[in-house]
Amino acid sequence: MDLDKLKEVLAGEPKFRLKQAYQAIFTDLIADWRDNTTLPPKLREKLDVECPLELKATLFGSKNSESLKILLELADGGKVESVLLKHADGRRTVCVSAQVGCPLGCKFCATGMLGFKRNLSTDEIVAQVLFFSRYLKRNETEHDRVTNVVFMGMGEPLLNYDSMMEAVRILNSKDAFNIGARRISISTAGIIPGVEKLMREDLQINLAISLHAATDELRSELMPINNKYPLEDLMKVVARFARAKNREVMFEYLLIKGINDRREDALALVDLMRIELFMVNLIRYNPTGVYGPSNSAEIARFKNILSENGINVTQRYSFGQDINAACGQLANKNQ
Numbered sequence: 001m002d003l004d005k006l007k008e009v010l011a012g013e014p015k016f017r018l019k020q021a022y023q024a025i026f027t028d029l030i031a032d033w034r035d036n037t038t039l040p041p042k043l044r045e046k047l048d049v050e051c052p053l054e055l056k057a058t059l060f061g062s063k064n065s066e067s068l069k070i071l072l073e074l075a076d077g078g079k080v081e082s083v084l085l086k087h088a089d090g091r092r093t094v095c096v097s098a099q100v101g102c103p104l105g106c107k108f109c110a111t112g113m114l115g116f117k118r119n120l121s122t123d124e125i126v127a128q129v130l131f132f133s134r135y136l137k138r139n140e141t142e143h144d145r146v147t148n149v150v151f152m153g154m155g156e157p158l159l160n161y162d163s164m165m166e167a168v169r170i171l172n173s174k175d176a177f178n179i180g181a182r183r184i185s186i187s188t189a190g191i192i193p194g195v196e197k198l199m200r201e202d203l204q205i206n207l208a209i210s211l212h213a214a215t216d217e218l219r220s221e222l223m224p225i226n227n228k229y230p231l232e233d234l235m236k237v238v239a240r241f242a243r244a245k246n247r248e249v250m251f252e253y254l255l256i257k258g259i260n261d262r263r264e265d266a267l268a269l270v271d272l273m274r275i276e277l278f279m280v281n282l283i284r285y286n287p288t289g290v291y292g293p294s295n296s297a298e299i300a301r302f303k304n305i306l307s308e309n310g311i312n313v314t315q316r317y318s319f320g321q322d323i324n325a326a327c328g329q330l331a332n333k334n335q
């Protein structure tokens with residue numbers, strides 16, 4: 001799918017043709033121009049040749065699974081993974097990738113171990129949501145649609161800022177997916193210039209920080225990017241973001257056995273979370289071979305320390321371990 005090419009083909013047509021084409025792609029969710037009824041037949045034939053809508057992906061999981069994963073094939077042979085999470089309350093969240101691999105090399109992350117190949121284009125990001133939108137239309141109730149998008153898949157979205165932001169605008173556009181900005185979240189390992197840029201955007205999108213350690217010493221060990229953007233600077237810019245947007249910011253914290261789940265780790269985290277709009281989301285670590293997960297008692301103890309100190313804390317239910325689709329597990333293993 002190539003949206004620039006689509007605009008190019010429709011450049012000589014009346015303006016409303018582009019709107020009709022967007023409607024066909026993003027609302028009617030057609031996968032073949034021959035299924036469209038609004039555009040003139042000649043134009044459909046041309047689009048069929050020049051802008052095919054087929055998406056190539058392998059699907060893991062089944063209709064009844066609470067999470068589904070795809071391995072999306074890119075035009076240059078690259079592959080990325082995306083996950084659909086089906087929440088009990090009806091939300092349908094797509095977790096999208098922003099890069100092929102990731103340059104940040106976090107020690108606990110399967111994607112980080114792959115190294116970095118390249119940034120995804122806007123179309124390649126949008127295609128991930130489009131695939132699951134089509135899937136839901138075909139397989140679930142007629143009105144089931146993607147309600148939320150989180151940039152928490154492979155790669156660091158703020159290092160692919162322009163393509164990521166253009167994709168966000170398409171997700172948010174009334175002419176395309178019409179997903180509210182408040183239902184779109186960008187998760188970063190702490191790229192400070194990217195957070196500053198995001199702060200200047202006119203959209204009320206959510207920010208999440210992959211924190212995973214509350215001291216520079218431990219964080220730099222687990223996440224080398226912390227050497228470049230240390231905690232004190234990061235926390236200052238995130239506080240400015242939260243206040244400027246008046247939005248809660250979520251700090252993701254994977255609990256890794258014996259590494260970041262000790263009492264002193266919890267107390268250090270309490271110290272960082274003194275700002276009202278900050279909240280912590282605890283996630284049980286999904287083993288990727290290097291570290292092990294904290295057990296339930298250790299997670300409960302950690303959570304209690306935060307709660308007792310007045311920190312707003314939740315614990316994320318972990319989807320998708322069975323298909324290697326859980327947090328930190330996306331590494332094209334099912335190829």
Ligand code: SF4
Pocket residue numbers: 102103104105106109110111112113153154155156189210
């Ligand atoms: S945790 Fe995120 S930023 Fe770190 S290596 Fe994995 S994908 Fe990259």
